[in-house]
Each structure stands twice: as structure tokens, then as C-alpha cells.
Amino acid sequence: MAETRKASRFIVPVAVAGVAAATIGLVPALAASGDPDLPEITAQQLIEKIAASDTQTLSGTFKISTDLGLPALDGLASGLGGLGGGDGGPSSADPSEKLTELVSGSHTLRVAADGPERQKLTLLDGSDEYSLIHNGDDVWAYDSKSNEVFHEKGAAGEGEKADAGKKLPGSPKELADEVLKAAGDTTSITVDGTAKVAGRDAYQLVIKPKQSGSTVESVKIAVDAANGTPLKFTLSSVEGGKPVVDAGFTKVDFGKPAASEFAFTAPKGAKVTEGAAEKATDSAEDLPKGFEEGLGLPGLGAGFGKDGGMNVIGEGWTAIAKLDTGAPAPKTDEAPKEVQGFLDSFGDKVSGGFGSGTVFKTKLVNALLTDDGRVYVGAVTKDALVDAANAGK
Template sequence: MAPNETDDTTTAGEVEEPRAGRRRAARYIVPVTVMGVAAATIGLVPALADSGDPDLPDITAAQLIEKIAQSDVERLSGTVKITTDLGLPDLGGLESGLLSGAAGGEGGSSADPSGRLTELASGTHTLRVAADGPDRQKLSLLENAAEYSLIHNGKDVWGYDSASNEVYHATVDEADTKERSAQRPPATPKDFAEEALKAVDDTTSVKVDGTAQVAGRDAYRLVVEPKQSGSTVGAISIAVDHETGMPLKFTLTPAGGGSAVVDVGFTKVSFDRPDASTFRFTPPKGAKVTEDTEQDRAHGGFGGKPERGPKPEEDLAKGLDGLRMLGEGWNTVATFDTGTGAGLPTEEAGGDLGGFLGSLGDQVKGDFGKGTVFSTRLVNALITEDGTVYVGTVTKDALVKAAEAGK
């Protein structure tokens, strides 16, 4: 196995110098998005294993990140295995109802992708993926004796749930396609890697740590680690294809140890052009077809046409009252006011609901007053008694200190 400069620790200052505000917003948005879609479920499964130690030419971390940036793979097909283990509490079946509501909603369609893709945020899933340029992609979520497929072919977007025989159809233009691609949940190693590398700054150690073989292909292993203490992120490992520069596997391990929080990688992959028939879809006989509506557009549904304008972090700041970032680097904490003027209902005021919510968190107090900390293996969130929220990929102690400093 080639050493590949395992002791070459590179700071992002040597790699790139993006604006501080953009880095910090990106670091916040990614984990909070994951927390939001996963907060109703639990998964605990082993991480996907690598095999082989191919002998590859030496490369520096800066060169490998540049290789990822220059990767121009547009055609591929393969199978992806994704595992998410945030270590959430067992909600006693409540998660099933919440997810079904998100997927279809009252009177909605179980084939609506805006809800179905949230399932990737918990447990282990197998996906079949295919792409042929920016106008044709297909993602299939394989389930027990059923399959959910999302197909983009030109101006048409189809969602099909074989279990219910329901179809969701939308039409999009080129601008919509680009915007939807930016908004959809990450589902491939490349998606996760691109988001993780946005968080790289001078508080980060980046190095090449040997090689691996993923899906039968030789790859370099890029390791990203926080230099600061207090972060819940232990390390991020990205297996980068030696030939194409495309990430083949992404693994995020928590500072607290144990299994990976997120582990996503190809088990099979081909960079040949998929057959055109892969992206053709005709609703099966008897299927219930739901067309996207003006209401979908107004609420930014998958097939809708949202207004052009602010970037996602700017939209987030507008949607949350006075979003601010506290601290720096991996210890950045986001805070905002819920606008309610009050925190969670107490057991006295909220009855069983107040007691249930309180049991899911830890009670804390400080200069900010009193509050409840809700924890996962990656994201911690503090809700104070006056309705202020503090959230970040930091430990509970670091979160409380940030809340005290921000008061």
C-alpha cells in the first residue's frame, strides 16, 4: 500500500479561501437539514466495509481536492448503500405516521418525492442510480417487495410508488431543474462530499490517508477532521476514484466513537452511458396519477416553480427570526428566535405532551435562563424558556457555553 503522504496535513487556507459567512452557513445548513428530516426515526446498522489497499501514485490533499472539483462525470449507473444512525430515541411507532404524512399528506400522493426521499435520513437503504447528463437521472429506493422510483427525463419528473401503484408527475424547465438539484437531499457519496468540503476552513485538518477499493475501483482516502475540541464530528472519510476523481464513498464518524453517523457508498458502479430506456416511464395501467398543482408551486413542491432570488442560507435566515451564527469553525452554533416568546410546554402546562417532550431532552440552565437540550450523535439543539433555539454539531457543554456567550 502506498503511503500517499498520510502525514501531509493541509489546512483549507492552502486549498481554498471561500467567504467565512458562506462556510459557516454551509456547515449549519447540512446537519440541520439532516436533523430535520430524520427527527422522527431511528436506525442502527453496521457501516459499509471497504476492501483492498491498491498501490497508487502519491498525491497531496490539495491535489486530491482539486481532482474532486475537476471531476466531470455525467454518465453512470450503479447501486448505492446508505446508512444513517443519528442515535435518536425510539418514538414507539410515531415516526411511521410522521413519515407517511410527509410523504403523502392528507389527500396527497405516496409517490410525491418531497416526502419519500426523507426516508434516506434514517436506517439503511439500497438505491439504484443512473444518470445521463443534466437532463436524465433516475433514483430507485428498493424496499421489501416494493420499489419507489424518481425519474427525470427532459421536462418530465415522475415519481412512482409500486406498493400503492401511485404516480406523481411534474414538468420543469431548465432553471427549475438546476434549482431542484441544489435543494434535493444528498443521496450519493458525491452529494455528501461536496457539502462536507464546503465546511473546510483553517480550523480543519485535511490529509490523504492511504488508499481503498470501493465497488471494485481503486480510490484514495481523503480524511477531514476538526482541529477544535467541542465538535461532535470526529472525522469525515471520502474515498475518491483514482481515475475519475468522483467520490465513491463518504463516511462520517462521531467524536463520541461507535458506528458511523452517515455511511454512503457505491457497491456497484459503471461509468458507461445507461440505456435510454432507463429513463422512460409510462404510468402502469390502473395507477392513480397526481399532477403537480398551483398549490405545489406556491409551497415550493418538487415540481413547482419557486421564485428566483436568495440563496438557501438567505432563505433560511428569513424563515427563522434573526438567524445568527455564534463561534467559529466546527464549533459554530446557529441561534434564532421561534417568535413564540416561550419554550416547550412544561408538564404542568402541557400535560402528557409537555412531560413527553421533556423526557426526550436534558434540562439545563445558565445565563440564558432554563432550557432543554435535545441530542443526537451529531446535532445538539437547545430550546430556552423564552423560545430561543441554539443548534450545532457541538457537544452539549459547548452548546450551553455558546448560549451563555450569545445572551
Template sequence: MAANTKTSRKVTRYAVPVAVAGVAAATVAMVPAFANAGGPDLPKVTAQQLIEKVAASDVQQLSGTAKLSTDLGLPSLASGLLGGGGVAGGSADPQDKVAQLASGTHTFRVAADGPDRQKLTFLDGKDEYSLVHNGDDVWGYDSQSKEVFHEKAPEGAGKEHKTGERMAASPQQLAEELLKSVGPTTDVSVGDTAQVAGRDAYQLVLKPRQGGSTIASVQIAVDAGNGVPLRVQVLSAQGGKPIVDAGFTKVDFAKPAADTFVFTPPKGAKVTEGGPARGDKEFKALESFPGLDGLMGGPNAKGDTKVLGEGWATIARIDTGEGKGLLPGSGSGDKAKGKDAPKEAQQFLDSIGEKVSGTFGEGRVLSTRVVNALVTDDGKVYVGAVTKDALVKAADANK
């Protein structure tokens, strides 16, 4: 079910695309019964009805406060590469700030007035980082470093351009991206009701139908009145606290004041102009670590990538072309001692790696709560949001 251009502009950033309403019936649990479990008593709905409610939501104005907590289970060394420890400080480039959201807990204020005006202000103690989209202009301002980033839409591109789409920390954006990926490998149902930011909400629950995923479920709290996603929680198959917990703590659907989206660089601030080409730049964490760029398709990668499986169980098989000696301790002679591997790479692998073996040979699994990677001693990498056993099984079947 394709949305027309006008509808798409209304919905894209503030709800779920209308196309989501066309999810195959076999994917969605149609039984409306569910337990309130202490939540508000709401009329019963099916998952399909709830998805349609989200897709039909036409809310374009809101303001409020939200919190984002992320626990990917990264070791301290990897967290440092992602820039953990606070959003304010350093460059004002939005891409640098988004990378820092990969760990820890962050609070931010959000305001939106249609597709042309949005503002996110990340709060980090007394310091703030603001990202403002107002028509053709996008501004990023870091109050600690007094740096300003500015990007203007390319001529003829209209007011919706890539930098505006970087404002992806809100519960609405996260829900949109998750529901766009719903397919036959996902079971969709309605869970317990809840109250989020003082508003009654249904909860849409997405679960993998396949085994081996590191994700137990995704729960999306949907405003019972207007269909706006209020909270997204990604739960780990290992249990414990959510991998991602993003939700409003306060929300108001009145039109924000017009001056909310006006930004003028402070006197003396350093202003950096961005360009259209920057929209294609991606943050590279592992590739920036000495000796590991070849593992993840960086500039030193020599081999090919093959996708195995589908849905929640998808695994990427990367043939790095490195051969023996990729891992410390593999190969023979000096290679067995790891002398050909950079010291930093050895330390990184030792900090997060677990030795494994199978019919594929030997290797090491690098683990987080979400994405795991098996690096074999013959230079292949199997990576996905799947368990260690799933990676070993894939390596055995595709050696």
C-alpha cells in the same frame, strides 16, 4: 475559480464543482505521505491534487448499486415523524421519499447519462420507489401504492430544474455538497487507500479545526482512475458506526441503455402533477409536532434568529418570544406543572431531553448524534451540530 456554464453542467451533479479546486492552501494538508493500511498501493498524492482530480472528473455516464445507512441517533418518536421504516409505500412525491432517508439502511440502483437523464430506484423488499429525470420530465413511482408523481420543467427553465436536483442520495451528490463547504475551519488531508465497489480509491479526509463539533471527520473515497466519489462516510465524535455511510457496492461507467430513463405510468395508476412552486417546499419535522413549531421558526415563532460562531461550530440562537413556561416544569403555578404545554410536546421533550443549567438559567438539551438543541426556560433555543457543553457555553455568553 469560476466554471463556465458548459463545464458546470457537466460537473455539477456528477463530481465536485471546479470552484472547489480553489480551496485555500492553508486549509489543505499538502504532505503526500499516508499509510495504505491494507488498501491498494497507489501513487502518493496531496489533498490539493486529490481535490483537483475530483473537480476535473468528466464522468457523465454510470450505473450501479449503492447503499445508504443513516444513524442520526434520533429517538423512536422523532424517527416516526421522519417517516422511517421503508421508502416504498404512500405518496410518490419525491420530497416525502427523501425525508424517509433520514434513518435506517436503504439500497438503491442508480443510473446517469449526462445532466438530462438520471434514475434512482430505491429497493424496499419486493416494493420499489423510482425517481426518473428524463429531459424536461421528472417522474416518481411507488410500486406499492401504485401512485405516480410527475413534474415538468417550467417553460424557459431548461432541462435542469429543482426536481432533478432532488436526486441527492448518491455518493457523488453528497461529496459535492460537503466539498463545496470546505473553508478555513476545516483541515483537509489524504487518508488510507481503500477499495470501494471493486475499484481502487484514495480517501479525502475532512476534519473540524475547532473543538465542540459532533462530527469527528468526513471521509470521501475517490476513484483513483477517474476521480468520481465512490463513498462518503460521516463519523461521529462519540465513536461507533458512521452517522452517514453512502457508497457504491457495484458501479459501471459505461453508457446506460437509452430505455433506462423512459417511464410510462402503469395503467390505472393515480398520477399527481407537481408544480414549480413545490421546489421551495421544505420538510418540517419538529414544526409538525404540537407545541414545538415555535421552537424551530414555524408559524407560531415570534422572535429572531442569530448565528453564533462559524464553520463546524456554528450555532443558531432562536428567540422564540415564548418566555416562561415554554418547557414543562418552568415558571410558577400552573406553568411549573407544565399545564400550558401540550401533552404531546411534554412527551417529546421527556423522551429526549436532559436538564442542564448555567449562568443563563435552566433548560433542557434535546440530543441526537449530530444536531443538539438547548431549549432554555425563558424561551430561547440554541441549536447546532455541536456538543451539549458547547451549547451551554454559547447560552452563557449570549443570554
């Protein structure tokens, strides 16, 4: 609902960990020996422990590093005269603009939470800070570098909250059962030892695709042994190298933060931009039909191809979404040289029984755009996309 969509824009680290937990399948396993020495626990028991976690208050420092294997955007931005900002552009404090920085590089954040009504996230960037505060009906964001403030007021009504609540399983056991049902036979899970994360004892949950052809090598979640809160999340690609996402607490305290932590007053002289709540909720009605159902990946819904305009090839981690645009692919050699160079740097020309096209690649999601306008996309290897196109499905 509207409140859920709005919240997902702000609590990025928690949302990432939540999505990962929702993709887990089950292979019963006992925790391997490790440091610290914790009681043995099965994978199902650990899933239920995560589901039963009711952490309402916390504060701490969080570090996130992201490496999608994309070329640097700096040259492209300068070649096009800069992206965003400038006169008439969105406020530099707008969360929908600022938080996109988390998709690349390494960032340190301070986080605090006091139940569902109060959260604060501060992005540290050298001497500059960007703060995002949710306090009741108000959302404030402040960019110290530009001295700009973004304010949005209004939250979902009680009816929407009730509707959202109806979709949630009623107990940890029920949630674990839903997880297993969604993942099916495509995913394995083990409890692989223990670790210290932010000074806390934790179990290591390791999730791996059983299928070949996925770009995902593994997902690891460090789970607080005492309260079941995910403390660290690592997503690794079959390409090796740095993890695609490595996010976790370096310090954490589960005590109640002071109320003053969530108070905000716009600094003197700051430019304040008021956001329209009805425009900022990313309404599902604005998305392509079927898009909300996901790409058919485990735990992300049935996917395209039932009522939507896309078809899904395969299942589980190797599901591929196919879309026929009905229009020839644009010719990159007619684009500005900066754009052409950028596209060439992460696009591979391919050919086969389907004809010819370009595979645009990252370490996680790859997409094949054929010259006659068909698109194949998924968290699968380049060869898997070409095979799907050759099959003419």
C-alpha cells in the same frame, strides 16, 4: 436557482458528497501506503481531481445508512394516529415525502445517470420499489406498494441556468482555492491511504475539525483514483458508534445506460398525481431571511447575523446560531403523552447563568431551547451550547 433546488431533492447521495467536498480545508499530506498501491498524491491534488471530475454517465447500486441517534418514531406516529398518507394527504409517490425515509436506517438504491437531463433512482424496500426518474422536462415517481404515480413537468429556463453557471469557479484550481478560502484554519485534511470501493481503486480523503467542541469527529470520502468521482462518504460523530452517515456504491459502471432505463409509462390502474412545478421548487423567498446563508459552517456561507434575524457565535465547525423567539418555550408537560415521551427521550434539562432550558440532541446537530424563548443550535456539543447561553451573547 429553481432548477438547482429541484435537482437537490432527487440526487441525494451525490448532493451529500458534494456538500462534504465543499467543506474541505487543506493540510498538505501524502497518501499513506495501502491496498491498492497507487501513486502518491497530495491533498490539494486530490481536491483538484474531484473538482476536475466530469462523470456524466454511470449506473450501479448504492447503499446508505443513517444514524442520527434519535429515538424510534413508530410509537409517536401510532400514538398520533399515523403521520402522512390517508385521505386528502400527499401522494405516497411524492419525492418530498418518500425520500425523507433516507434520513434513518439502512437503504439500498439503484442509480443511473446520463448527463444532466436523465437520472434514475430506485429505492428498494423488501419486495417493494420506489422509482424516481428525471427525463428531460419530466419527473416521474412511482411507488409500487401503493401503485401511485407522481408527475411533475417543467424545468428552469436557460436564463436561470446561465445565472447558476456564473457562480461556479472556472477551473479545478479555482474551485480548490475557493474551498481553502471558505474553510480557513478550522479544518485539516489528509490523504490517508487507499481502498477498494465497488471494485474501483480509490484514495481516502479524511477531513477533521481542528476545533474542540464540534460533534463531527471526521468526514471520509473515497475518491475514484481514475476519474475523481466520490464513491463513498462517511460522517462520524465524536459520540462514536455507528457513523451518522455511511453512503457509497457497492457496484458501479461508468458506461452510458440504455435510453430505455429512463423511459416511464404509468402502470394500468395506477393513481396519477400531477405536481405543480411552481409549488415544488422550495422557493428561497419562502425561507426565513438569512437562512440560505447556512449556519456559518465551513463552506456553507457567512451565516446568519449579517442581514438575517439570527446571530452567529463563533466560526467554523463550532459556529452556533442564536435566535430570540421572544416567546416562552412551550411546556412539554402539556403535550400528549406520546409527544411528551418522545421529546423527553432525546431532550436533556439544563440550567446555568442563562436560566434553564432543554437541549435536544442528535449525534450531529444539537439545539438548546431556553425557557424564556432563546434558541442556540449548531453541530456542537451540549456543553458548547450551555457555555454560549451562559456567556449571554
